[in-house]
Amino acid sequence: MIREEYKTKGGYTGMSMSFYDAQRKIWHQTWMGVDGTALFVAGGLNAKGEMVLSNANWPGYIQGSPINRVTWTPSRDGTEVTSVRQHWQSSKDGGKNWTTVFDGLYVKQAEK
Numbered sequence: 001m002i003r004e005e006y007k008t009k010g011g012y013t014g015m016s017m018s019f020y021d022a023q024r025k026i027w028h029q030t031w032m033g034v035d036g037t038a039l040f041v042a043g044g045l046n047a048k049g050e051m052v053l054s055n056a057n058w059p060g061y062i063q064g065s066p067i068n069r070v071t072w073t074p075s076r077d078g079t080e081v082t083s084v085r086q087h088w089q090s091s092k093d094g095g096k097n098w099t100t101v102f103d104g105l106y107v108k109q110a111e112k
Contacts (some may be wrong), residue, residue: 029053029070041070049074056095067091069098083107 002018014033021028031039040060041053051072055061073085088102 026057027051027053028058039068041068064094067095068101081108 004016004018005013006015007013012033012035014031014037016029016031018027018029020026025044026042027044028040028042031037031041039055040058041055042057043053044051046052052069054067054069056067056069068088068090070086070088073087074081075083075085084106086102086104086106087100089098090101091098
C-alpha cells in the first residue's frame, strides 16, 4: 500500500491510499479530503506504460455522473525513472470533453 498526504495551495488537505488487488489484477486508489469528500478510482497500466485510474472503473460508479481520470506518466533517464507527471482530468459529458483538475510533476530527489 502507498499512503499519500497532500495540501493544496488553497489550504485543502487530505490523503490517499493506493493498493494493488492481486485477485482482480487492478490498482485502486481512495482519496479522502478533510471535509469527508471521497473519490474511488481503479485501473492499471496502458500500452504506453502510464498508470491510468478512473472512477468509471470502480464498481460503485453511477452511470452519468462525472468521470475522473488520473494518469501518471513516468519520465526516464535511461532505465531510471526521474520524475512522474500526475494529470487529473474530469469529464461531465461521458468522456467527450475533459477539464484538468490537477497537473503536477513529482521529481526524484538525490539520495542524501
